Amino acid sequence: MRQTELHLTDEDRAAVDEIRRKGRHHAREVNRAHVLHSLDRGVPEAQIMAVLGLGRTAVWRTRLAYLQGGIDLAVFDLARPGRPRQYGTDDEARVMALACSAPPAGQKRWTLAQLECAARQEPGLGRMGRETVRRILRKTTANPGAG
Known part of the structure; x- marks a missing residue:
């Protein structure tokens, strides 16, 4: 060779x-x-x-x-661009505030499906899915099921 x-x-x-x-x-x-x-x-x-x-x-x-x-x-490896974050920290804070607020009428606590529907009604969060809400809540110590 x-x-x-x-x-x-x-x-x-x-x-x-x-x-x-x-x-x-x-x-x-x-x-x-x-x-x-x-x-x-x-x-x-x-x-x-x-x-x-x-x-x-x-x-x-x-x-x-x-x-x-x-x-x-x-x-050295070249920097890879990656996909930009779709939701910023302000959007995550809004979802957290929603999860910490009072649950819907007739419910003892929030479910992920309910949080997803409530987040979709917020301006700017119209396309947020259930998995995104779950990941945001998982980043913190919040537990929307604890009542």
């Missing part, structure tokens, strides 16, 4: 050694730093894969990322 050579700069070599020594990084970041260190020293890919328990593509991607964008791109 043909191996492409990789040579780290002095600054990058020092950064990789720092990541390898300190325990303040994720395991995959430390593994990538080990890959870069090993490639810089000329260790064969097969030996890197065997010792670190990585696949060939992980070694290749780490090398390619370093060549394209340096150590930051090769070692």
